[in-house]
Amino acid sequence: MTGVAEGATLSGTVRIEAQTSGQVDRVEFALAGPDSVRWTERQAPYHFMGNTGATVPGWDAAQAKEGAYTLAVRAVGPAGAVERTVNFTVRQVAAEPGGDQPRPPAPSPSVSAAAPAGNAANPSVSNGVATFTASRTIDKFTVPNSWSQIVINAGVTLKGNFVIPENRTAALTISGKNAETSRLTGNGPHVKDFSRAGVSTDATFKLTLRNYTSINPRFYHMWARRAQVVMTGMRYIDDRDGYHNNSDGFSGGADSTIENSFIDTWDDSVKLYGGDLTIRDTTILHNGNGAPIQMAWGDYGRGTATLDGLTVISNSPNHYNQGVFSWAGGTEADSRTIRIVGDGFTRKVNPGMKAGPLYVFKDGVKNKTIRIEGGVCSVMRSTAANTVHGANTSGNKVIVTGCR
Secondary structure (H helix, E strand, O other): EEEOOOEEEEEEOEEEEOOOOOOOEEEEEEOOOOOOOEEEEEEHHHHHHHOEEEEEEOOOOOOOOEEEEEEEEEOOOOEEEEEEEEEEEEOOOOOOOOOOOOOOOOOOOOOOOOOOOOOOOOOEEEEOOEEOOOEEEEEEEEOOOOOOEEEEOOEEEEEEEEEEOOOOOOEEEEEEEEOOOEEOOOOOOOOOHHHHHEEOOOOOOOOEEEOOOOOOOOOOEEEEEEEEEEEOOEEEEEEOOOOOOOOOOOOOOOOEEEEEOOEOOOOOOOOOOOOOOOEEEEEEEEEEOOOOEEEOOOOOOOOOEEEEOOOOOOOEOOOOOOEEEEEOOOOOOEEEEEEEEOOEEEEEEEEOOOOOEEEEOOOOHHHHHHHOOHHHHHHHHHOOOOEEEEOEEEEEEEEEEOOO
């Protein structure tokens, strides 16, 4: 590990890298202390909080709470896993009375330093990195193809949504400096308009979303059905009247990944429409409206969902219109596969809430098969108690194989 020493005291930006040897599948970072962050990298160089080419945003200790921290770094490969830890302290350095403000560490040449609000453009743009330095209304904001990264500073709320042109092919990252206080929120009432999703695109490219909160979008939190989406450290929240918002969560394309994220929406949390999807170390609240994982609303879509650390928490006191795994509409024979890695799927119930159904077939759906591979047999097998077949449904089934 480079970039931070055991016992160090930090007050500015640090760029921490895990340097590895041998074959590595992924490197997992877990920061514990007054603030906590989980981060996974799957391609070298393995930087905590990632990188875009030569640009390494780093972790901004100046935005963290003071106190003692431990960063555990775990490299995972075919031969097993190796973990290292480093302990450090965050202490914000105050200016001396009558003196100058302390100077933070100089950024890398490819990283622009955010200037105080009012003293610079908002966003400031340097080397393709656009940094929003203060809260503002962006309305329906079309992302220029020249931008490679959008950064939302800590404590900044952007009111509106990002629209990415359909002709884009270059990768784009949208990231926050703080998972809770870097925010993107809707700027009006609910509307069934995909161009008003928090992040919306029909482009075929790689889209990375990391480390910010999307709250109360006008439509979906994100719509990117053709893009390979890497979503990590995200929070999708809807705290409005629950049954009238269609605040669906994730809709990405083939070979997408959701990691270290939290989804609390009031419609379908994850759409398994656009191709294979992997979910790791993620929690979804199962509210009264919507399915944590929706197969389709009709005769379309494809894909296998691999669950390698998904926790679904029942969160309604009396009613669920969807199951954890649901299929609605359509009559053509079709199937989806849910592949569970080891103990990669867990169900819980919040205090005072009722356990939701595991499987639901509804809205006249016919001839659909949900295939479950792995998991615990007693949990995953379809029974009269955990499966709902709605009105005018027929020919639907759940097949469980390889369970234990």
